[in-house]
Amino acid sequence: MSQVKEKGVIKKMEKNHINALKEIVGEENVLTGIEDLYCYSYDATPGHSHMPDAVVSPANTVETSKILKLANDNHIPVYTRGSGTNLSAGCVPTKGGIVLLMTRLNKILEVDLENLVAVAEPGVIVAELNKEIASLGLIYPPDPGTVATATLGGTVAENAGGLRGLKYGVSKHYIMGLEVVLANGDIMNTGGKNVKDVSGYDMTKLFTGSEGTLCVITKIITKLVPAPEAKKAMMAIFKDLDNAGKAVSAIIAAKIIPATLEIMDNATIRTVEDYAKVGLPLDAEAVLLIEVDGNPTVVEKEAAKVMDALKANHADFVQIAKDDAERDKLWAARRAALPALAKLRPTTYVEDATVPRNKVPDFLREVSNIAKKNNVTIGTFGHAGDGNMHPTIVCDIRQPEEMKRVYQAMDEMFKAAIALGGTLSGEHGIGLGKLPWMEQQHGPIAMNAMKAIKRALDPNLILNPGKLVGEC
Amino acid sequence: MSDTITAKDINEQDKALLSDLQDALANCMKCGNCMEVCPVYKEVGKEAAVARGKLSLMEGVLKGAIPLSAAFDTAMAKCVSCKACTAKCPCGVPADELILRGRQAAVKARGLHPIKKKVFALLKNRHLFDFALRMAGIFGPLTFKKIPGKMAALARFPMPGMDYKRVTAPFASTPLRSQYPEVIKVDRPTMRVGFFTGCTINYIYTDVGQSVINVLKENNIEVIMPSMQHCCGTPVYMSGDVDSAKILAKHNIETFDRYNFDYIVSACGSCTEAFRIEYPHLFHDDPKLKDMTEKLAKKTYEISEFLIDVVKIDKTKLGSVNATVTMHDPCHMARGIKVTKQPREVLKSIPGLHFVEMKAPDRCCGSGGSFSLGNYELSRKINDKKIADIASTNADTVVTSCGTCRMHLTDGLFQNNMNQDALHVIQLLDRSYQAGHQK
Numbered sequence: 001m002s003q004v005k006e007k008g009v010i011k012k013m014e015k016n017h018i019n020a021l022k023e024i025v026g027e028e029n030v031l032t033g034i035e036d037l038y039c040y041s042y043d044a045t046p047g048h049s050h051m052p053d054a055v056v057s058p059a060n061t062v063e064t065s066k067i068l069k070l071a072n073d074n075h076i077p078v079y080t081r082g083s084g085t086n087l088s089a090g091c092v093p094t095k096g097g098i099v100l101l102m103t104r105l106n107k108i109l110e111v112d113l114e115n116l117v118a119v120a121e122p123g124v125i126v127a128e129l130n131k132e133i134a135s136l137g138l139i140y141p142p143d144p145g146t147v148a149t150a151t152l153g154g155t156v157a158e159n160a161g162g163l164r165g166l167k168y169g170v171s172k173h174y175i176m177g178l179e180v181v182l183a184n185g186d187i188m189n190t191g192g193k194n195v196k197d198v199s200g201y202d203m204t205k206l207f208t209g210s211e212g213t214l215c216v217i218t219k220i221i222t223k224l225v226p227a228p229e230a231k232k233a234m235m236a237i238f239k240d241l242d243n244a245g246k247a248v249s250a251i252i253a254a255k256i257i258p259a260t261l262e263i264m265d266n267a268t269i270r271t272v273e274d275y276a277k278v279g280l281p282l283d284a285e286a287v288l289l290i291e292v293d294g295n296p297t298v299v300e301k302e303a304a305k306v307m308d309a310l311k312a313n314h315a316d317f318v319q320i321a322k323d324d325a326e327r328d329k330l331w332a333a334r335r336a337a338l339p340a341l342a343k344l345r346p347t348t349y350v351e352d353a354t355v356p357r358n359k360v361p362d363f364l365r366e367v368s369n370i371a372k373k374n375n376v377t378i379g380t381f382g383h384a385g386d387g388n389m390h391p392t393i394v395c396d397i398r399q400p401e402e403m404k405r406v407y408q409a410m411d412e413m414f415k416a417a418i419a420l421g422g423t424l425s426g427e428h429g430i431g432l433g434k435l436p437w438m439e440q441q442h443g444p445i446a447m448n449a450m451k452a453i454k455r456a457l458d459p460n461l462i463l464n465p466g467k468l469v470g471e472c
Numbered sequence: 473m474s475d476t477i478t479a480k481d482i483n484e485q486d487k488a489l490l491s492d493l494q495d496a497l498a499n500c501m502k503c504g505n506c507m508e509v510c511p512v513y514k515e516v517g518k519e520a521a522v523a524r525g526k527l528s529l530m531e532g533v534l535k536g537a538i539p540l541s542a543a544f545d546t547a548m549a550k551c552v553s554c555k556a557c558t559a560k561c562p563c564g565v566p567a568d569e570l571i572l573r574g575r576q577a578a579v580k581a582r583g584l585h586p587i588k589k590k591v592f593a594l595l596k597n598r599h600l601f602d603f604a605l606r607m608a609g610i611f612g613p614l615t616f617k618k619i620p621g622k623m624a625a626l627a628r629f630p631m632p633g634m635d636y637k638r639v640t641a642p643f644a645s646t647p648l649r650s651q652y653p654e655v656i657k658v659d660r661p662t663m664r665v666g667f668f669t670g671c672t673i674n675y676i677y678t679d680v681g682q683s684v685i686n687v688l689k690e691n692n693i694e695v696i697m698p699s700m701q702h703c704c705g706t707p708v709y710m711s712g713d714v715d716s717a718k719i720l721a722k723h724n725i726e727t728f729d730r731y732n733f734d735y736i737v738s739a740c741g742s743c744t745e746a747f748r749i750e751y752p753h754l755f756h757d758d759p760k761l762k763d764m765t766e767k768l769a770k771k772t773y774e775i776s777e778f779l780i781d782v783v784k785i786d787k788t789k790l791g792s793v794n795a796t797v798t799m800h801d802p803c804h805m806a807r808g809i810k811v812t813k814q815p816r817e818v819l820k821s822i823p824g825l826h827f828v829e830m831k832a833p834d835r836c837c838g839s840g841g842s843f844s845l846g847n848y849e850l851s852r853k854i855n856d857k858k859i860a861d862i863a864s865t866n867a868d869t870v871v872t873s874c875g876t877c878r879m880h881l882t883d884g885l886f887q888n889n890m891n892q893d894a895l896h897v898i899q900l901l902d903r904s905y906q907a908g909h910q911k
Contacts, residue, residue, distance in 0.1 A: 031518070035543040038532045039519035044502045057517075084519070085504045103517055127508075148508040339562035346498035348563075398498065 013053040013076055013097060021056050021098075024066045029104070031055040040081065040099045041092070044146075045433055046347045046397055048089035050096065052079065057101040061179060061187060061218040064100070068216060068462075069185030071098055077462050080212040082123065082151030086158050087350055088431030090211050095465055100216060102153050108132055109219070115193045116224045117176065122153020122217045129222075138224040141168035144427065145338070153217045159209030161427030166385030167259045167293075168225070170427060172208045179219035180207055183458040193221060206453070211429050212464040214457045228259070228293035232303040233327040236288045236315035237281060241265075244286035245361035247313035248384050251290070252357065254309055256302050260291040261385030265364050267371070268337050268379035268392075275340035278333045284316070286364075288384065289334045337381040338392065344377060345394035351410070353417035354388040354426030366416040367391045374409040376402075388426030415440065430468045438470065493573055494534055500527045500565045506557035511836045511854045512550055520547045523557035523567035530574050540581045548574040550847065552840030552854070553710055555807035575712030592716050598702045598723070606647060606675075624882050638848060639883040641676045648674045648681035649697050656685055661694035666733035668724070668772075670743040671703050672875025680875070683902035684739050684775055690905045691783050700727045704746035707842050714754070721751050722761065729764050735782065736772040739898055741805035741874050742841065747772040748809055774805065775898050776815040776873065785821070791907025792824035793900055798867035799833055800858065800881060802874035806834035815873055815897045822904040828865040835861075837872075839880035855884040862892065869893045871900060 022030045031037065032054050042049040053076075058064045071078045077097035084091055093099050106123035111133060118140065120129060127148045129140050143162035144150060150160070156178075161170035177191030191197060191204035207215055238244040248261060264272065264287045273280045280287060288310070292302040303320060310318050321327035342348045355363045364380055367389075371378040382389035391413055395406045414424055414437045424434040424441055439447055450469045455461070461472055506523040507513055519525035529547055532538040548571055557567040583589070594601050624639050648669055665688060673681040688695045705720035724747075728736060738744045748769045755761035779785050797819055805811050812834065819827050838844065838854030858881070862870050870885075870892055872878055881894040 033543050034538050035529055035532075035541065035547060036518065036520055038538050039525040039528060042502060042528065044504055046501070083504055083507055085507075146504070149504050339564075342501055342563045343499075346495070346501075348501045396498070 013074075017070065017074060017076065018054055020070055021054060021067065024070070025056055025058050025063050029057040029059070040084070040101075043081075043084040043086050043089060043091045045087055045089040045092070045431070046349060048092045048094070048432055050092055050094045052093035052099040053096050055099045055101055057104045059104050061105075061181065064102075064105075064181045064216055064218055065185045065187055067098070067100065068181050068183060071462050072184045072460050075460055075462060077465050078216070079464055080153075080157065080216050082154030082157075083125070083146070083149050085146040085150045086154065086431065087352075087428040088158070088211075088425070088433040090158060090429055090431035090464070090467065091154075092432065094432070094467075097462075102216070102218075103151065105153075105218065106151075111136065111138075111224075112193065117193050118222050118224055120152055120220050120222065122151055122156070122220060124152045126150055126152055126155055133224060134227070137227050139227045140174060140222055140224055142171045142174060152220055152222075156208050156217060156220055157210065157212050158429040159427070161383075161386075161388065163262065163383065164259045165383055165388060165427070166261055167257045172205055174223045175204055175208045175220060176223055177221035178204055178207055178217055180215035180217050182215050183460065183463050187218075188215070191221065209429065211431060211468045213454055213468045214463065216463070228299075230296040230299040231259070231291055231293040231327070232299050233260075233289065233291045233321040233330045234303065234306055234310070235319045235330045235333075236290070236310040237284045237317040238286045238288070238314075239281075239284055239316050240314070241285040241361050241364060243314045244288055244384075245358070247288060247310050247315060248360065249358055250309040250313055251306055252385070254305050256292065256305055256309075258290050258302075258306065258385060259293045260289065261383065262289040262334050262381065263287070263360065263364075263384035264289075264334065264337055264381040265368065265379065267368065267377070268341065268381045271340045271344065271379050272333050272336045275343065276332065276336040278329075278336070280333060281317075287333065288315075289330060334381070337379070338390075341379045341392045341394055345396055347395050347397040349393040349395075349406070349410070350428075351391045351393070351413070352382075352388060352426045352428040353391060353414060353422060353424060354386070355417055355420045355422035357385065357387045359420040359422065360384050360387055360389065363389060363417060363420055363422070366420075367413055370409050370412045370416065374405045374412070376405050376409045378409065378413075383426075386426070387422070411437075432467055435467065435470055438468075493530060493570065493577075496565065496570055497527050497531050497534070499563050500524065500561075500567075501563055502528070503562065505560050505562060506567065509556035509560045511554060511556070511838065511857075512552060512850065515850055515853045516550070521550055523551075523561075523565075523571065526551065526571050526574060527565070527567060530570065530577075533577070540578060542582075544574075545578040545582060548578055548712075549843075550850070552803070552836050552838065552843045552851070554803035554836035554840065556803070556836065559807050572710065572712060575710075576714055577712075579712040579714075592708050592711070592713055595703055595708060596716055596719055598700070601703070602647075624886065637887070639886045641672075641879050641882065643675055644678045646678075648678040649699060649701075651678065651682075652685065652697065654697060654699050656689065656695040656697075658689050658692050658694055660692060662692045663734040664694045664696060664731075665778075666728055666731055666736045667695050667697045668701060668704070668728070668736055668738040668743055668747065669697060670738060670740045670875065672879070673739060677875050677878065677896070680739055680896040680899060683896065683899045684737070686902045687775075687779070687898060687905060688737070690789065691779070691785060693783070696731060696733070698727050698731060702727075704743045706742045706746050706750070709746075709750060709754075710841055717750075718754055721746070721754050721765075725751060725755075725761060725765055725768060728768055733771065735778065736768060737775055737778050738772065739775045739873065739896060741774060741802045741808055741811070742876075744772060744774040744811075745804045745808040774809060774811050774814075774873065776818045777809075777811045779901075780814040780817050787821045789908045790822055790901075790904040791910060793822050793904045793907060794824045795869045795900070796826045796828060796865075796867045797869045797871055797900065798828050798830045798862055798865040799897070800830070800837055800862075800870060800872040800877060801834040802872055802877045803834070803836050803840075805873050811873075815871075818897055818901055819871070822900060825900065825904075828867050830861045830865045830867075832861065837877050837880050837884070839876045841876050844876075844880055851880065852884070852887065855880055856888065859884040859888045859890065863888075863890060867892065869895060869900070871895050871897045873897055
């Protein structure tokens with residue numbers, strides 16, 4: 001029987017589709033029980049959940065290709081998933097269909113010491129890759145908060161960043177090539193091991209951060225870098241937020257690029273102090289945590305310069321870690337930021353609105369005003385060095401009246417970031433969470449261009465439909 | 473009974489239990505950090521295996537989105553109760569306890585598994601239980617073949633609920649409490665201590681019980697093993713059968729309260745946890761038992777903890793034990809009663825003993841108490857990682873502080889063709905005292 005298939009029209013999965021999937025990956029790798037499906041209806045983003053019709057775990061690229069061909073021919077939506085730790089509802093199967101679980105593709109295929117490159121499958125946990133290469137004196141720098149659970153594929157698809165973004169950049173700076181399966185099942189290779197490569201459109205960069213909307217990643221070629229030999233951590237407490245902002249600028253102006261340059265606002269400081277009793281003054285407007293790394297001699301010199309910059313900008317208290325134990329102590333406050341905030345209320349939204357570095361104090365003040373105005377609890381901490389803030393809203397999603405105020409505050413916050421020349425997302429991705437503000441940031445022309453790319457690569461709109469660029 | 477019982481049905485059965493859960497479950501922010509540490513998830517790789525998935529399933533039942541089905545029950549059962557998720561959780565969600573609540577809900581709605589039902593019915597009757605396990609000791613050799621030189625045995629033929637290849641420990645021909653008088657006197661005792669033996673030590677690992685008694689005697693401590701003591705109740709509690717757990721707990725509380733001991737000592741992390749944490753929890757709303765349990769909880773110690781923190785053993789009396797030893801921390805020691813330093817201090821007190829720390833000593837061995845009965849293959853896979861960690865230390869002996877861990881480690885060593893001894897910490901200390909006498 002022939003069927004007229006329109007673009008973007010989702011067909012309900014039939015029994016024969018399930019059977020076909022079982023034939024491709026084996027019976028035990030297709031989950032259809034309602035309890036299992038419920039377990040894949042969510043990710044780490046509050047407020048978004050929808051049941052898939054099947055959860056399918058392929059073992060390799062060929063199986064992945066067959067699954068996509070089947071899904072494309074039958075207009076079944078496909079939601080690629082790693083560990084499901086993303087914060088933008090990126091892998092919630094909003095239209096049912098298939099959750100494509102990539103965790104069985106979990107092998108590190110090659111560590112090439114001559115080219116300083118690793119080749120790995122998408123299901124490898126990021127921390128496992130780092131464990132594997134640590135003994136070789138190498139690191140893969142992107143280290144999102146979920147580094148111990150997130151898959152490499154997931155972090156590449158979300159273009160994840162981390163605490164070392166200022167000096168080391170984010171995922172896209174390390175991805176040299178990919179093997180992907182396109183929506184129709186075709187297998188495509190991009191990039192490779194070449195340090196310099198300007199042949200054709202940079203498809204590697206396009207697919208990195210495409211959030212499962214353009215392809216399914218099945219192999220990843222990453223750049224590795226030498227592990228820093230030494231590290232030095234410092235902390236500064238500021239009673240005046242502007243001084244903290246000036247100190248950040250002064251450090252960069254001194255031509256020092258710390259690996260880590262973190263800030264916590266007053267709301268976060270008070271929550272952390274209440275929870276962990278690390279000795280932070282409750283009236284402090286900002287705490288900075290700075291870590292420089294690299295060659296031991298250079299690290300010493302840079303640390304001294306950082307300390308000078310902090311003092312010159314009227315830090316009310318400064319401390320430099322003399323050993324690992326002291327370093328751990330300085331880090332304790334920053335590490336406690338999210339757990340302390342999360343424990344306040346049941347629901348936690350960790351946002352990642354980002355502004356140009358010199359606008360960080362302005363943004364923090366805006367967020368604090370927005371919180372007050374809407375009577376919402378927001379603690380902001382984040383990566384001051386790269387302007388990537390994490391305004392963290394804690395609330396109770398079961399209280400509709402409160403949630404109205406939360407959504408209002410979110411709306412004002414994202415608009416404030418855009419008005420300061422910032423962006424909706426520094427490292428978590430757009431997914432569904434930030435989709436409502438995409439047009440405001442990019443305008444209709446850029447949105448149309450992005451949608452055109454989506455339609456060209458996924459004409460049946462089966463890959464993570466409705467996310468990142470919205471309905472096409 | 474129909475296979476689908478919805479949230480509405482349970483709601484009517486136990487509203488208090490549910491409203492309680494609702495708030496606790498809402499605190500899980502679904503970050504998935506539990507995936508890093510869950511030994512079951514590491515093997516199974518499916519969301520329903522990890523705490524985040526299990527808590528979501530409970531939420532789903534509460535929302536009426538999914539039924540309280542057999543598959544729900546199975547998901548709840550696939551947990552070794554190692555508490556690693558709870559220790560890791562940034563939101564402070566007590567996931568292990570919530571999973572137990574999930575099991576309780578399943579028991580309330582669907583009843584206990586028929587095999588467990590039979591075993592627990594037996595367990596509730598102390599005389600019958602004692603009789604059955606004594607018989608197992610006497611007739612055991614007919615069904616189990618002992619492995620020479622080890623406290624270990626292989627089944628001679630397939631038995632229901634048991635894997636044929638699996639190595640367990642033989643039941644003792646005479647239980648520990650029948651080998652001694654109830655009161656074990658010493659000259660001029662410094663204190664009177666009640667020894668809660670627990671089932672594995674009384675019926676299986678009597679060697680551990682003997683060592684506990686020897687060591688306490690060395691320290692001039694009068695040991696009393698109340699003859700009426702019974703299973704601590706942890707196995708039934710962990711299966712979600714709270715009513716039976718309460719019967720056992722109440723019996724033990726009243727038994728031990730009568731003696732007015734200076735201290736209560738156990739050589740098992742889970743038994744200690746029962747007295748110290750679970751009993752007060754079970755009777756927090758019963759004014760009479762609450763006081764009694766809290767009084768007992770305060771004077772209950774795990775044996776290594778007792779010897780280091782309370783007795784403060786005289787290390788000059790110890791003789792040399794030549795062994796290279798590594799240690800596995802039972803989950804209920806590490807994350808239950810949080811006792812990890814004292815057993816190490818015991819080992820480091822022993823002259824001649826070379827202690828080597830293994831990788832991740834507090835990672836679950838896969839036993840999970842009775843978990844390994846229903847999920848043997850899975851518990852083996854988790855255990856294989858532990859055995860590999862033991863192997864890489866080159867130790868000749870692995871010690872622990874839990875009977876079921878010891879049993880599972882013994883099985884793992886056997887299945888992996890390794891020859892290391894698996895013992896309780898206290899057995900090495902006992903040897904050291906004996907060597908001290910020969911000095």
